[in-house]
Amino acid sequence: MSTVRVAVDVGGTFTDVCIFDDETKQMRVTKVPSTPHDPMIAVMNGVERGEIDLSNVSLFSHGTTVATNALITRNFPAAALVTTRGFRDVLEIRDGTKDDLWDAYNDVSAPYIRRRDRFEVTERVDYSGNTLTALDETEARELAELLKRRGVSTIAVCFLNSYANPAHETRMREILEEVIPEATVSTSAEILPEIFEYPRFNTAVANAVLAPLVSGYVNRLSDQLREGGYQGDLLLLHSGGGSMTPRLVEKFPVRLAASGIAAGAISAKHIAQQCGYDNAVSLDMGGTSTDIALVADGELRITQEWQVEYGHPIIFPSIEVLTIGAGGGSLAHIDIAGSLRNGPQSAGADPGPACYDTGGDQPTNTDANVVLGRLGSSLAGGVKQLEKSLAQRAVRRVIAEPLGMGLEEAAQAIISVANANMADAVRLVSIRRGYDPRDFALLAFGGAGALHGADVARELGIPTVVVPPNPGVTSAMGCLLVDIRHDLAQMYTGLAAAADEDSIEEAFVALETEASARLRHEGVSDENAMLQRKISMRYSGQWRSLQVPMGSGPGALEQAVRTFHEEYEREFSFRQDGAPVEVYQLHLAAVGKTPKPAFRPAEVIPQPPGSPAERRPVYFGGHGWLDTPVYDREELAAGTYFHGPAIVNQLDSTTVVPPHTRAEIDEWLNIRIHLEEAN
Template sequence: KRDLLLLHSGGGVMTPASVKDFSARLAGSGIAAGAIASRFIGNLCGYPNSIGFDMGGTSTDVSLAWNGESRITKDWYIEFGYPIRFPSIEVLTIGAGGGSLAWQDEGGSLRNGPQSAGAFPGPACYKNGNRIATNTDANVVLGRLGTSLAGGKITLDPALAAEAVQETVAEPFGMELHQAAEAIIAVANANMGNAVRLLSISRGYDPRDFALVAFGGAGALHGAAVAKELSIPTVIVPPNPGVTSALGCLLVDVQHDFSESFMADASTVSPAEMQAAFVLMEKQAVERLGHEGVAQEDMALQRTVEMMYQGQWRSLAVSAPARIESICPLIEAFHNEHEREFNYRREDAPVSIFRIAVKAIGIVPKAEIPRHGVLPHVPEPLGRRGVWFDGVSHDAAVYERDQLSAGAAFAGPAIVEQFDSTTVVPPGMSATVDGFLNILIVTKG
């Protein structure tokens, strides 16, 4: 028996008593759970730089971990424009999912989403009356999805999927059926690829230095194609992609964030003054953790300082030591972080300190992932079917995920089916199952 803890958007949990004071932190907690799980899986597989790619029925959530830590944003806006000014795991959400609708804009171009068929009526192949093509319908036409989902609980009608793709895209654009289905998927992948670019390239990160963790009900369907478009060399598909976000809730500590303005010129500020401000804030942090029932030996405190070049409006956070004896290391760390994010530094420019912050962590027991013995082998497929890639129908091997043990290795084109997701391994790519039963896809042949 354990006390109830609630996840918040900063990547930690807190007690119901704290929720009364910080209820706004619960907004965005669901997508934060996916980002936490993605970061954990990346670290587990030896990829401290990872991009979370959580694609569901109506949206795709993209997150990023660098050196094993999630990227944090100081504030973000919920759907209808209200700001949440608490440190939160940075997640970029776009309207691209399995139910996203294909449509033609006023200029005659093919679009995909953000409108969605939702769970009901759902894609045309769900047989609930929708006649507009979705990403799911396109994947059925291409053979990437079979005739059922969720272990046979949801049956799919390929004829209705083909009819929707034909009427929505093939006829208006003068395309053949499979060409139209691939066009639908290509637009969806381009949209999701742009989301990854916004969270990586535009933040100063090179996607080639990352692994893509593909999860959610549809993430593994599209992950390899999106990774290839961005030259990401490795895709990691967790054992249970559809419920990976839930795993994130089991991997967190009690966490609270404290910050206060500390406006000063970095060249003249007193280290003793900054140290005193940190000590006072840390006293509050320890008291808060104590109220949460965290024992002293399970507490950890992390300091950060937000800095900027004078005249700038956007600050960058750098880690600060437990004892501030000189500001020079902080200034150098800021120059380095500015160069990483914006590709330039100004050694001669005056630096301003904007804010100091303390993250208070109460370490709690976490889920442990069992490791299996790896025995390299080539698994026997359960069957084969025609799957379309780049205008050509390929004879693809079909595997059942539950039958793939650690050490299994196979080449694309291949389809891996399971209760909560389907994994696509395109031609020219290869896949292996690691000791934690993740599928690792190498995107370069």
């Protein structure tokens, strides 16, 4: 019997591996350096380092940055867009917005497909789906022959009103596949049947350019795992907080564009539930960036629109995660006005922080933590040795001397700026949404999150910080906690008061039929399938909509309207019950339940921590250098309690417990740091 579950999360600096044994209920973790040129090498290195017998693995789940990195680097295969005549430049025109409204020189980056690779054919369907001009199949076939001569086999088909009637897109795809049998064709009506043409076009284009890259990576990894003895499906975490098999990844690769950042948020929700917190903020600080997500009333926030680059929207449901350039490798520098800045530039894995002694000579957050004594002489169980003298030299040369600061003062300033950046980001996802961060717990994880978590919480007035048992691989653990999930949608516009509930029910039934077929295609039995209806509404005359749960049966629409008013008030502090409400879109989440690991709580026996592994001086801001105990986390049993200052070391992370705090190990082996005693 296969008894082991494996989850792998590829980060910018390290690739993290979680190994959970169903028999013993024990989890092992390991970390290996990432290999940006080919992430699969790091994945297989992690399997080898973790001594994993793939023939004994029942589930292999993977969060990947392949799609994200491809969109950032734009290392795409030759691709083309086929669109309605007259609409070749929709991708160029966009929606007219800018990331920085006041910077006339800051242009939005170019479309994913160049203008010379965008082609038009004659066809036209109106807004209600009626054919005004039939697809010119002669033109379509001539274009297909042209693309074949050019060697293009990655194609997006985006016709203007295909969301209302996809017949022309479907026929165009058939012609392309007849002429170019090896072609990968993405149609906008299949990817995103939504009215607004630019978001729909861009999402379909992103799907098309990612298809060969992502499917190639997934298939190569699947083959490697199979050769090693793994018999199951490789499960890929997608942005909506579910997983997909390779069969669906080939069809919807764009769903993996936020695969990596979703895993940490899923783990945060699980840990918050274990600890009894309905409200929590996750601070997932890695080597390059920090991902921040909000768990409110026990649920993660979901957004319907997101982007890897500004101006290139991807319209798929995604866990709402705010990412900022604040990681262990974020570079400290002085701007042209003479002010100290931190990030978003990063030393990454290559050349890495100065203390890695691998060619980097610029100070990073990791270097500052080394200078202050918060980090010792190595990381990841000795995989990375840290040279304190190199960290001191970088901080002194780049920050301390130009600003006339002492070495410790400069290093503390670097950390303070990083903490302020993260605190501001938490405010954006909490206060800006109408939540008070003081009502939340802070879940600090990632390779560097536990180093900074208590300081960030103090700045925000958050009373408790929770550091998971394996903070550096917590995101990887999230891959073990997800179900197979698909999100489907259909346009349905009209006033709610005049809507035909029977036709809405018919539309939902059609979506459910398709969703059930997808789940069965992925091997999900009917008893493990769950379908969740939602509906998007807006006040009449508005452009943006708000999604709320939708029931079934008589009165379901009326109840959804009441819920809409309530949610609108919570989101925007305003409601207008007398205003007509429009139905905009129908949504369906199809969830295929997968077995989850059953974690076993430990017996809590209150006790002091015993003798520390070592003591060393650590610099704590206004407190100066303090003689600080350093504990080995594996030696801290459930119920252990102690006061700061203290440092807790482990394979995948280091936890800082500042002065005027108290810490305890709970039954789930989390470190809970309480800041009530802070001065």
